[in-house]
Amino acid sequence: MAVEKNWALLAATLPTERRTALGQRTMRGPEPGPEATMEGDVLDTLEALGYKGPLLEEQALTKAAEDGLSSPEFSELCIWLGSQIKSLCNLEESITSTGRDDLESFQLEISGFLKEMACPYSVLISGDIKDRLKKKDDCLKLLLFLSTELQASQILQKKKCKNSQLDKNSEIYQEVQVICDSLGVPKSTTSDIPLMLNQVESKVKDILSKVQKNHVGKPLLKIDLSSEQAEQLEKINDALSCEYECRRRMLMKRLDVTVQSFGWSDRAKVKTDNIARIYQPKRYALSPKTTITLAHLLAAREDLSKIIRTSSGSSREKTACAINKVLMGRVPDRGGRPNEIEPPPPEMPPWQKRQDGGGRGGWGGGGGGGGRGGGGGEIMVEEEDMVEEGAMVEEVTEIHMEEEVVVVVVVDIEDIKNCKN
Template sequence: MAAGSGGRAGMEGPVAALLTALGYTGQLVKEGVLSQEVEKGPCCPHFTGACSWLVSELKAVSLLEECLTPTTGAEDAETFQLEVSGLLSELHCPYPSLTAGSATSRLNDKQSCLQLLLFLGSELQAARLLRSRQLPQEQQQVPEDAGGGEVFGELAALCRALGVAEPTQDAPVAQLFRDLELKIRDASSSLPEGTVGKPLLSRSLEPGQWEHLEEIHQAMCVEYECRRQMLISRLDVTVQSFHWSERAQQCGAAMGQLYEPLRDGLSSGTGVTLARLLSAREDLSVITRATSQSSREKTACAVNKILMGPVPDRGGRPSEIEPPMVKWEGRRSGGGGRKEKRRGKDRRH
């Protein structure tokens, strides 16, 4: 009896992991729920609902004809087991514990229920894999055009962050996303509650809205690339002005060695993509003044504490500038203007 109990407990982990990997989000994947629900057998709506979900997903990727109806109580248990019997016959189930004996008593123990979930999950996993191989090449690969290079780069960065092997151009997209989802769920479950936060984009967008969003993104990229280029040009001009002094001319080589590596790392291009919008959290919508106390805690440095000493007075105050005197150089050099011309005419007459 002890060995049998240990074997049943050993199946719960693989079953829960398989359901999660397949995309099931029901009650059975919650900690401690699977063991309690499968103990009830066909009378449990959660257990029969999970079986029904696996069969519906299996019908979507295969030519399966049979289906399962979730139970609502003990009165539906017999009907459910008869449906399971027909389903397993169509799938050619190799497990005698699920196919031998009376059809209405095969799921009366916990181990048989776990065995059924494991079998249906394995069938669904295999059917999805075969389906992905049968799809046309252009449907199962990450497209190289229409932003495919950007998408592929984001996927590669995500795989590196999760410790997953980077995808290739011929990797099945559906299987890749299922693996990534499983990894993300595992990583998120180990974090304290509230660490990640709620997404900033909380609704789904239609294809037309995504196209419009892409147009807005491109326009903003052009705008901010222009601004970045302007700031980089200002930086170059400022650094050039530092070389004008005699002391700087003597240290020009040393200044260049320090500045050029930093300058090479500056680019007018932007690294902001639409994928960053999907990963943005709600806290990014909170606007904080750059001079606020919370911001200064992260931006303050030792340079801010240095006080400048006395500097030469360069003047330039408008109130201390005397207005210029009006000069009549034109009349003095021209010889008298209109009256002189008039006198010359009178003399000729």
């Protein structure tokens, strides 16, 4: 499958004549002699790759494949193909040795390189290492695999370069264009971001060469951040951004309420439209979102730690306004001092539980025990005797205060008659 994919990519990059010939040969099937077909494929790919070495002739290629690693031209071609692939792909292995010095170490390098490239030909990566690349067929397979892999890598690299052409309405392009405008870089006719960044870099170096060495200052952050540290700083910045967004929303709401209160006066009510026309554009320009990012931390210099007083002359140049010069007259005293407030009137005594011990005397002057039938006089009601609404007419009820205790007196008419008798 990998070889078929590479052939598809190969066909897309060949000239029209070569692509037609390759398509015809593929549709016809392999010509007599597999060696000749493989040699033709290798020559096609080498020519498309821009190879200018001595093995562009079929006879020279056949002889080099027969000699294998003992052929200097074959070894140099393998080294050239390996170096081109390594420059385009992130590979650890490489092919650098020459076969004439040490064939075994050269074969080890090729074997390791092919394994990292996931070569599908088992005869090139398995078996006794001394027996590999001794056959002409195996050498041609090696060249075919390396050349097609190189061609596929080049195609993918070109596609990545094409992806750098961004839409002029994209956010990234707009940001880079702002940088160019700030530095005075001429506007580019293309939207190639790497090209624009190279122009920005050249302009920055040119500007720095014309200023003093300490003009920019030393960075406040003097260490190189790792990916883990950068990720942690992003989380801290997100938390602080949420906190300050809440504060900014509160300040903006206070601003809205304050301006709204200005319109309550009779003089301001007739100028509501004028106030809104002046205030609303400036109000909508305020955003609760913060614009501080990790880039501000990286760009911060040591002079950022110097705190300038808000009342200093340089700070007041941008914060002073005409309202600061308005003097307010005397205003009436609104009071509110605790020592000048009169205490509230005393509260009514709370309801308390009746204490045992009898009530006051009556009906004969003798202050005997409480309750009915006790020594004569007024009869006090115990806890269980409740005066209910809609009591009988024959009962006379009296409620009065006695020593801050509410006393309910109930006298039965029959008892009064008996006393008279």
